[in-house]
Amino acid sequence: MELIKDLPEVFEEFAEQRQKSFLAVKELKEKGVPVVGSYCTYFPKEIAMAMGAGCVSLCSTSDETIPEAEKDLPKNLCPLIKSSYGFAKTDKCPFFYFSDVVVGETTCDGKKKMYEYMSEFKDVFIMELPNSQREPGLQLWKGEIIRFKEYLEQKFGVTITEEQIREAVKTENQARRSLKKLYEVMKHDPAPIKGQDLFKVLYGSTFKFDRSLIPGEVDALTAKIEKEYAEGKMEEKKPRILITGCPIGGATEKVIRAVEDNGGIVVTFENCSGAKSIDKMVDEDAEDIYDAIARRYLNIGCSVMTPNPNRLELLGRLIDEYQVDGVVDMILQACHTYNVETNTIRKFVTGEKGIPYISVETDYSQADIGQLNTRLAAFVEML
Structure with missing residues (x-):
């Protein structure tokens, strides 16, 4: 499938996907399609997809x-x-407004208590996320996934079959594989595109209601990037940066810009909006599909898990595969789990992987852009 458009145009289209989806969600509602909103990478979207619902990340x-x-x-x-x-x-937030139900999860304390307030004016279904990835936690999480399925069946008066769930698993796995292939273009050195453009696609794809369309669009984009790279179109050689830490998007994209405006290039994102959410697949052939879904989601290496070896495993792999020169850990103010974990990440990156590390704490304002530029320029220069 040949893409006629130029790459910058395609990147902008993905960047504008959120706005475009504002209209799409209204159309879904007019057609009577249920809409399920969520905030977290732990949300097992295959269960809602199996019912034919539109799933969307909320503002x-x-x-x-x-x-x-x-x-x-x-x-x-x-x-x-x-x-x-x-x-x-x-x-x-039009997505929130049109959502029939919002799925929350017991990740951090602040979110748990906030969902209590939110449930006063919206249907909120809370999934009890264990804080450890051991076997008892897995059993609890599998039970929560089944409870979520039963809740949807009761709320919408439908039956969700195992066959429908397996179909949804295949669809979502295909989307993940395509997005994974896309971000793997950044293994090239020099990088073929800017990290900012890669991020536009990864972030924009979270607002696509029809998940079956992702592979076609993204595979065509990947093929175009590879073709242009083979023809010699690429970025200049620059220090290669990995960004880890809290979820990135919207206001926090200033961290990506601060790296790339100051001589670095972001080649991979370990955050929720990057590798973390698409790295692992659900086992499509598993005998117990609920167990397979539970395992896939519970294995996400988030700082709410104690201990959290899966984050280090993914981080180590990305550092090696993307020939990373330095790691930037982006922490949102008052995010205690990620903030406390910076010590572990620093020791792992500088000690075990032997490369420089910096953590930057920020919020959603534009007030610290000058400071971010100064600190990240110095970090990149040191590399």
Whole structure:
């Protein structure tokens, strides 16, 4: 499938996907299609997809609604939680407005308590996420996935068959494989595209309701990047940066820009919006499909897990495969789990992998852009 458009145009289309989906979600509702909103990579979207629902990531990456959220929530709370709640409370997020149900999960304490407030004006289904990846945790999580399926069946008066779930698993796995192939183009040195452009596609794809369309679009884009690379079109050789830490998107894209405006190139993202959410597949041939889904999601290496070896495993692999020169750990203010874990990550990156590491703490405002530029310019220069 040949893409006629230029690459920059395609990247912009993905960047605008969120806005385009505002109209798409309204159309879904007009057709009577259920919409399920979520905030987290742990959300097992295959269960909702099996019912034929549209799944969407809800607005949570701008400081626009934070003042409104702070009327109910403490000021010294993570901006992602305040933003999520603010958009919900003010109805400024069309996705939230049109969602029939919002699926929350017991990741961090701030989110858990925020969902209690949110449930006062929206149907919120809370999934009990264990905080460890041991066998008892897996059994609990599998039970929660089945409970979620039963909740959807009861709420929407449908039956979700195992066959439908397996079909949804195949669809989502195909989307993951395509996105994975796309971000693997960054293994080339020099890199074929900017990290900012890669991120536009990864982030934009989370707003696509019809997940079956992703492979076609993304595979065509990957083929075009590879073709142009073979013809000699690429970025200049620059220090190769991996970004890890809290979820990136919206306001926090300033960290990617600060790296790339100051002489570096972001070749891989370990965050939720990057490798973490598409690295592992669900075992399509598993005898027990609920167990397979539970394993795939519970294995995500998030800082809410104790201990959290899977984050280090993925981080180590990405550092090696993408020939990373330095690691930037992006921490949102008042995100305690990721903030406490910076010590572990620093020791792993500098000690075990022997490369430089920096952690930057930020929020959703534009106030610290100068400081970010100064610190990241110095970091890149040192490389």
